[in-house]
Amino acid sequence: MNTLSYGLLALLAQESCTGYELMLKIQPVWQAKHSQIYPILAKMERSGLVQFVSVAQKEKPDKKVYSITEKGTSALQAWLPDLSAEPVKRDEMLLKMYCLWLADAATTERLFRERLKLYAKRMEKFRASLAELEGAEQGSGKPLGVRTPSFGKYVLLKRAIDHARMEIDWCEWVLGMLKSGIDSSGA
Amino acid sequence: MNTLSYGLLALLAQESCTGYELMLKIQPVWQAKHSQIYPILAKMERSGLVQFVSVAQKEKPDKKVYSITEKGTSALQAWLPDLSAEPVKRDEMLLKMYCLWLADAATTERLFRERLKLYAKRMEKFRASLAELEGAEQGSGKPLGVRTPSFGKYVLLKRAIDHARMEIDWCEWVLGMLKSGIDSSGA
DNA sequence: TGTACCATGTAAAAAGTTACATGATTGA
DNA sequence: TCAATCATGTAACTTTTTACATGGTACA
Numbered sequence: 001m002n003t004l005s006y007g008l009l010a011l012l013a014q015e016s017c018t019g020y021e022l023m024l025k026i027q028p029v030w031q032a033k034h035s036q037i038y039p040i041l042a043k044m045e046r047s048g049l050v051q052f053v054s055v056a057q058k059e060k061p062d063k064k065v066y067s068i069t070e071k072g073t074s075a076l077q078a079w080l081p082d083l084s085a086e087p088v089k090r091d092e093m094l095l096k097m098y099c100l101w102l103a104d105a106a107t108t109e110r111l112f113r114e115r116l117k118l119y120a121k122r123m124e125k126f127r128a129s130l131a132e133l134e135g136a137e138q139g140s141g142k143p144l145g146v147r148t149p150s151f152g153k154y155v156l157l158k159r160a161i162d163h164a165r166m167e168i169d170w171c172e173w174v175l176g177m178l179k180s181g182i183d184s185s186g187a
Numbered sequence: 188m189n190t191l192s193y194g195l196l197a198l199l200a201q202e203s204c205t206g207y208e209l210m211l212k213i214q215p216v217w218q219a220k221h222s223q224i225y226p227i228l229a230k231m232e233r234s235g236l237v238q239f240v241s242v243a244q245k246e247k248p249d250k251k252v253y254s255i256t257e258k259g260t261s262a263l264q265a266w267l268p269d270l271s272a273e274p275v276k277r278d279e280m281l282l283k284m285y286c287l288w289l290a291d292a293a294t295t296e297r298l299f300r301e302r303l304k305l306y307a308k309r310m311e312k313f314r315a316s317l318a319e320l321e322g323a324e325q326g327s328g329k330p331l332g333v334r335t336p337s338f339g340k341y342v343l344l345k346r347a348i349d350h351a352r353m354e355i356d357w358c359e360w361v362l363g364m365l366k367s368g369i370d371s372s373g374a
Numbered sequence: 375t376g377t378a379c380c381a382t383g384t385a386a387a388a389a390g391t392t393a394c395a396t397g398a399t400t401g402a
Numbered sequence: 403t404c405a406a407t408c409a410t411g412t413a414a415c416t417t418t419t420t421a422c423a424t425g426g427t428a429c430a
Binding site (some may be wrong): 003006007009010011013014026029030031073076077079080081083084085086087088089090091092093094095096097098099100101102103105107108110111114115118146147148149151152153155156158159162163165166169170173174177178 | 281
Binding site for chain 4 (some may be wrong): 223
């Protein structure tokens with residue numbers, strides 16, 4: 001049981017999913033490919049943490065809908081209070097900062113514009129998700145309970161938006177510095 | 188040549204370092220252990236991207252001070268304009284959000300307090316680094332040129348502070364929600 | 375006395391990515 | 403027609419982590 005395994009279990013505690021759905025859902029928090037997910041699910045099934053039912057589909061491949069077992073829920077509850085590992089980040093763009101001074105002005109600007117675009121796109125997606133979640137919330141009547149499965153989605157979405165905002169602001173701040181001629185020895 | 192190799196090269200373009208120093212310097216942007224750094228340096232030395240001089244030390248182990256070669260600088264300049272890979276993050280705490288509703292109120296609060304503490308500590312460190320960098324800057328007379336090696340450090344530090352600020356605000360926001368009795372079915 | 379820092383390296387294991395494999399549908 | 407989405411799996415490879423190895427100094 002590694003961290004990713006617990007992550008999948010956490011998603012299954014919210015609702016039953018296929019491996020494919022889990023792969024899509026876990027992306028914002030933990031990047032993993034299907035080739036990593038499927039073997040983990042098989043392994044957790046063998047150890048009784050999850051179970052599945054095969055569902056035949058018309059005009060689509062069959063799927064396995066996984067759900068968490070009692071044993072799986074216990075495992076999750078044991079993992080939750082553990083001290084969380086420090087976040088790991090690997091960001092190629094940030095490595096480039098160390099040798100930015102070797103690049104010409106046009107390249108530097110393009111690098112930041114590309115990153116700006118990336119986070120602007122993500123911001124749009126997040127805002128749409130938030131609107132959707134808030135819509136569903138109004139429909140249900142309840143104002144969002146801390147002890148409900150959707151609370152996690154909500155705080156994660158808030159954080160994703162705050163993060164994208166920060167990244168966008170940072171890019172614009174640097175872009176501003178590049179233009180405002182703090183250094184004009186460009187190209 | 189993988190991304191980490193270019194990162195080490197980028198640091199060496201700023202100033203000559205030992206493997207140990209590179210390992211410490213690269214942490215904020217790309218977590219890597221010494222066991223990964225040393226073999227890469229040896230490999231880059233064999234392919235002529237870096238070179239080193241052995242320096243004997245009194246009362247400390249000998250060290251190898253690496254510096255970038257012309258070939259290494261060319262390689263860096265070829266890498267810089269490439270489209271940067273999307274940042275990768277893996278954050279155990281965020282995975283826990285999906286099953287927060289399975290935890291009792293005290294555990295939930297402790298989880299966020301631990302994270303708050305982590306980023307508060309980092310914030311202190313970053314602020315100290317910024318003060319140091321601004322002090323050195325005043326000493327040199329120049330206001331910080333975009334085309335100088337310290338510009339990278341500066342924008343990275345600004346970003347690190349913005350990021351820590353965001354993490355702290357998020358934790359406090361969630362902690363506020365937990366207290367203000369949006370849900371009081373605790374413990 | 376135990377931990378942390380400096381300093382380098384190798385070996386083994388775990389985690390993650392890319393590629394191979396299959397196959398139908400839908401939209402650009 | 404090409405790419406994307408749904409859907410599952412394995413094999414090969416790369417990257418990263420953990421553990422093994424050594425050894426002195428300095429600070430609680």
